[in-house]
Amino acid sequence: MKHINLFGVQQISRNTIALEQALSAIPSIDSESVQTRFDHVRTYYELLNMPVEALLAFITEHDRLFNPIEYYNLLKVQVPGREVPDDAKARMADILPI
Numbered sequence: 223m224k225h226i227n228l229f230g231v232q233q234i235s236r237n238t239i240a241l242e243q244a245l246s247a248i249p250s251i252d253s254e255s256v257q258t259r260f261d262h263v264r265t266y267y268e269l270l271n272m273p274v275e276a277l278l279a280f281i282t283e284h285d286r287l288f289n290p291i292e293y294y295n296l297l298k299v300q301v302p303g304r305e306v307p308d309d310a311k312a313r314m315a316d317i318l319p320i
Contacts, residue, residue: 226270227302234267266292270301274310281317290318 242260246253266288269277274297281293297310 224298224300226299228271231267231270235264238263262287266296269296270299270304273304274306278310278313278317281314285318293318 238260245256
C-alpha cells in the first residue's frame, strides 16, 4: 500500500468490526481471540492517522506491539496531511533494532 486517506482507514476499521461480529457468531470460533486479533489490525491502521511525532512516541512505548518492519512501513505510506520529516527513519532506528 502506497497511499491511504482518512476515509480508507475508517473503512478498514468498519470492515474489521463487521468481520469480527460475523466470526464471533460462529460457535466453534473463540470470539475473544478474534476480538484480540482484529483490535491489533485496527490499532495498526489507526497509527496511519497519527502525526509522525505521535507515532514515534507510540513506538517508544509499544516497541514490541508490531515488528520493526511493520513500523517502518507506516512511514512509507503517503497519508494526506501527514508530513514525514527526512530524519523520521533515523529517529525510528534509534528506537527499534533492525
